[in-house]
Amino acid sequence: MNLNLGVVDVVYTDGDGTTTTGDVAGYLESRYHIMRIFLEENEGFIHDCITNEVAGAIEIIAQGKRVPKLELRPAMSRIEERFRDALDSGELHRILPQSQQVSDATLKTSSRKKVMTQTESRQAFIDSGLFQNSFLAWVS
Structure with missing residues (x-):
């Protein structure tokens, strides 16, 4: 059994329409390793989520009942929620070395509007929210 972290591949509607959440996830992982960092920082939490589902089965x-299929979706949902919370709180950005700080977030720029504007605050790795919302965890 393998734990997979990824995104639902969705096309961004702004811009030229060729960038997808998969493209963004690939870039963020190769440049910042945010999913790997998330996995390393939350290993105990992830272990507990999966272990609790297995223990329930x-x-x-043990009660003599039949388990039709081990359902890990509740555990995956908790992991997905934890990842989104880590982005919202800035936890993943704070873990990065100073040399890898995200310039758009530091400059507080956002492309959520037609014209790139400065905002009061913005967490790193969250611009439109599409990447964050498309995050998935699953087992194979």
Whole structure:
């Protein structure tokens, strides 16, 4: 069984329409390793989420009942929520070395509007929110 972290591949509607969440995820992972950092920083939490689901299935079996299929979706949902919260709180950005700080977030620029503007505040790795919202965790 493998834990996978990724995104639903969705096309950004602004710009030229050729950039996808998969493109953004690939760039962010190759440049900042945010999914790897998230995994390393939350290893215990992820372990507990998956272990609790498996333990629940074992309890059902111990009671003499049949478990039709091990369902890990609730655990995956908790992991996805934790990733989104880590982006919202700036946790992943704070872990980065100073040499890898994200300039758009530092400059507080946002492309959420037609004209790139400065905002009061913006967390790193969240611009339109599409990447954050498309994050998925699954097992294979």
